[in-house]
Amino acid sequence: MNRRVFLKNSSLASGALFVPGFLKACDAVPSLAMGAKKLVVIQLSGGNDGLNTLVQHTNDNYLKNRPVIARTKQQLLSVSDELGFHESLKAFKGLYDEGYVSVMNSVGYPNPSRSHFRSTDIWHTASGSDAYLQTGWVGRYLEKVSNSPLGAIEVDDTLSLLMKGENINGIATKDARLFYRTTQDPFFSNVLSANTDAHLSEHNLGYLYKTALEAKSSAGYIYEKTKVYESKASYPKNAFGKQLKTISEFINSGLETQIYYASLGGFDTHANQVNAQKRLLEVYSEGIAAFMADLKSTGALKDTLVLTFSEFGRRLKQNTANGTDHGAANMVFLMGENLKHKGMYNQAPDLVNLDANGDIKYQIDFRDIYASLLKEWLATEPSTILKGRFQTLGLI
């Protein structure tokens, strides 16, 4: 963070947080210094089948390799003569038509891993497939820029590697009130205040104390800040809709948190894919459209960018269980009001020139997208967060 941005943001820090004394003592700079731009990261977990999401319905290779699960022109939402979105993406297609979506095709990385866990780790840590990092890129952003656990919130029960830094982790919460109530207990306040020495994070016990202290201060702050605001928009009544509504309420209530992460699971469609993907894409589409409309109506959309990715795509050739196996490169969606490339960023995947496994080859390195988001949206020098040099693509 440069000095100018720091000065601009430092007013946010004044008195807003009651950070425990020892944590403050560890920090060289004020605890909360965040920009106004928000980034919402959504993972379609399990590996969404991108080839049935944006469909090349006239492509012989597509039809030949997917005799049972191919989508036909009549089913699809037409984008061009050769391309159409999956029929479940009606609401999403509306956003696309209005210029709120940028579709980036064939995103991946060299020597792709086809393991969910490894590939998710790679996307979360922004590593290459030959490196094993213990911190997520958002976690590193927390340490280098936000300097507070409150810089990023995962709207879920558990905290992903994405959100973990070396010494600062993001916060996981689906429900600010529940989170707050759990932390309000005089017994804990007393135990925690009896242990305020500085070297708390070296061993597991120190880690436990540090986490409890952070929980208490963060829960209080989030709750106080967000308790009044309630979104009036209507969201689909499912877990994903609830997550997005929570994010909207956090953003609209003025919480300084910059990065939000939520995931929608169930995309690992090895068998009987057609029905499962139909339902999942509908959940995604309806939820994200409600979210975008909600933010638009409050004016928050101009400062919010949404990134949707999946840890990998799926194989072109369907399997005998009418599903698809783990693949490689896949699509990424960017959504917001400030996109430089509305619509298709690049061509749909090449279905002829496949890799040795019969999977889509990557054209765009996902870390170039991260670098672009950091530089063009979050005003942060990418090399401070990402290991290695990556180009910025002029996305926003």
Added chain:
Amino acid sequence: MEKAHILHLYQRAGFGIGPKTFSNIQGLNRSKIVEGLFEDSGKIAPLTIPTPEIDEHLATKPMDRKSKRFKELVKKSRKKHVVYNRAWVNRMAQTQEVLRERMTLFWANHFVMRSRNIVFSQHYNNTLRTHALGNFKDFVVAVAQEPGMLDYLNNQQSKKGAPNENFARELMELFTLGVGRYTETDIKEAARAFTGWRHDPLGNFKFAKKRHDAGEKTFLGTKGNFSGEDIIALILKQPACAQFIAGKVYRHFVNDKVDEARVAAIAKVFSKNYDISAMMRFIFMSDWFYDAENMMSKIKSPIDLLVGLMRVVPFNWEKPQQLKYIERLLGQVLLEPPNVAGWPEGRSWIDANTMMVRLKLPSVLLKNGEIAFDVKGEFEDSFEAFSKKNNFSRKLNIATNWEAFEAQYGHLTDEELAFYLLGGAVRSGTKRFLQTLELENKQDFCIQLMSLPEYQLC
């Protein structure tokens, strides 16, 4: 054997120790006490609950999966999983065979499988129990032939000409070798060897010869007309296999931080015959196992935490669904692993949210306190569940047996009680704080001790 060492051994090889067991083994030497753990776990007691309707369904011819009756059975199976979850937790909380149950829990997070069919889930759980202290090779073959696993990793659909790679990949990546010890070609070739491994509707393993690809395969540098068993044997010949398992065992039973030399020593013992008991005996007999840096250094898993509480103050979950809610809040629902890699364990159990739930848990459970549940639908279950979901607060229905606590712990001094619950883990600040408390009775003191961050360690 030192008092603190006995506690350490029982925390890692079992689920903690109380004064009763302690008085029985006090004064014995290390080898006697370790042998005692193996003797106590000598027999294999399967864990079963009755599932008459599902059994009957499996025995009759396949049913239309869209029929109302089938959907009812799926629902019944889900409910039975909740009951089985409680039965498993109760087993761990009450058993004398602590080592076998500890190992069963460990392997359940190694050979990770999830099934919607309660009959398959039960069968799998008992296969884990049967082989928990046995031969690793027999174990891998048994796991590979489990109906739940055949379904979970899609081997049921795999056939000659169209092999499904899912099982072959996870077999090597997660069950035996670890990532990077094989090539993509090895996966494809291994997948061919497992074609034809299926189960019948009842869950019996069947080798379908017509679906099997008996052709030549090149696997890990050798050529042959390998069968599935051959592939497993070839994998186990790799030194990487014993090293991988030894590393995982070390992280789980000894310390999150791996000591390469010790892992190599464990792997050497293990690679001889892949005898799991021999490996565990070697660890528990090693001096380094009792190093101060290993004691009270691990973070309890949610199940460790719950079972530990139940072993100190016995209580019964009158409504099994409530146990499941608590497990979910803590981040570990038995029989519902997040994915085939299982729970990552260690510090990953702990974030701001789970930490606060953990600290609050003893008073909620043992003082019939209230806790707010966020009841969440699951993608795997049904989409209808989402619409019903809401937040609510509810009293837990728990029958606490404080008499049993008093009988075993009532005569102890405060310091002795603190030893059984916290070992030597208490921070100086906490010690000072505890001294300031007005101690009215032992039960409250017990709850306070269990509400400390220190109690999260084992």
